[in-house]
Amino acid sequence: MATTPVQETSKLDAIFDSCREMGQDPEFAVAKRWLEEHPGKKAIGCFPVHCPVELIHASGMLPLGIIGAGTQIEVTYADSRFQSFVCSIVKTTLELGLTNRLKFLEGMLFHSICDPARNLSSVFQRNFPGMFVEYIHFPQNFASPLARLYLETEYRRILNGLQERSGHAPTTDDLNRSIGLYNRIRAGLREIYRIRTETPHVISATESFVLTRAGTLMAPEEFIKILEEVLAELPGRPSRPKDRIRVILEGSFCELPPVGLIETLEQAGCYILDDDFLRGWRWFTEDVPTRDNPLHELAESYSERAYYSGTKHDTREAKAAHLIRMVKEKKADAVVFQAAKFCEPALFDYALYRKTLDEAKIPHLLLEFEEKTWIFDRARSEAETFVESLLFD
Secondary structure: OOOOOOOOOOHHHHHHHHHHHHHOOOOOHHHHHHHHHOOOOOEEEEOOOOOOHHHHHHOOOEEEEOOOOOOOOOOOOHHHHOOOOOOHHHHHHHHHHHOOOOOOOOEEEEEOOOHHHHHHHHHHHHHOOOOEEEEEOOOOOOOOOOHHHHHHHHHHHHHHHHHHHHOOOOOHHHHHHHHHHHHHHHHHHHHHHHHHHHOOOOOOHHHHHHHHHHHOOOOHHHHHHHHHHHHHHHHHOOOOOOOOEEEEEEOOOOOOOOHHHHHHHHHOOEEEEEOOOOHHHHOEOOOOOOOOOHHHHHHHHHHHOEOOOOOOOOOOOOOOHHHHHHHHHOOOOEEEEEEEOOOHHHHHHHHHHHHHHHHHOOOEEEEEEOOOOOOOHHHHHHHHHHHHHHHOO
8 A cells, every 4th residue: 555655844844843842941941951051150031122132141141031931831820919901921921930930040131111011120029039130221212312321321230230140240352252143143033034025935924933032042152053054944945935915013022922823824814024023132233333342332233223113212213114114115015913912012002003004005904912822713814804805805
């Protein structure tokens, strides 16, 4: 009897499967293994959106993306610390701590995203008194010439605290080496996004999402090897274009959407050309210069060479301008807003985006989610209806 040949898993598929598994591990096994292999080293957790990971790395510690826990844990203790209308990521991040899953961390860095994030920083300080917990105050007025000087001073303050915990005072060369390493990673991710824009059938948004997420959970020296292997394999990947609409996705800059929701959008007929998933880990639009004053260069890059984010209050350009520009540059058909439930920055932005997009006659769809969602029937139905209205209009 003839047997059906078993299709061999490609190298790329194996990498993406491994990355997906890593991103769904609430025990942080990869990071713990790295710490075991490097006795004396410590790890610092980074709450989204943007964290100056170069400062952590140059201090001899491991930066880790602590970005909630999705559907992997049940919220049992954290609910008693917050109101019912607080977003999921705040609760599941605290739950990770209250269930001792973050006990291996030396500390956590938070910053000015929203009120719940600010409060979470204080809650961590109260509940985990031995942990190094810092709150980064990013500038809010980039029209001021003092904004960059202020941020440089703030970076110095954070760096002083990090070096006290690590026992290593980083030199200018240390900082520039760390900046150079993360420049390579960000450049590789920019290339991934370029490929997605030009040939979205070659690598999906789901695949680039799990790849980027995995990079926040391991040493950058390990991730750059995986990233470069993916980039080397992509040109020869067999694939064919499908009849789909081209969309820009906006609104998921903090709480991570379930992987299944991203897959649902793609299966409903969307090529997601660009998004703001994990934007803080690919924050800069070009390389940060490595010069005599690394902290100044990081502050300058944050101010002048960063992607737009709803958490960065920059009055030098209208909020929706970047979105209109992106739609035109990438020749997108529509915009999908994928905002976390109770996410005030994203939902407030949507009101402004909607008005501007309507005036520009750009179709758009709003979908709300929670990271713990695991049934996507409603999202699939809404997305399919939206896609059909554009394909068959």
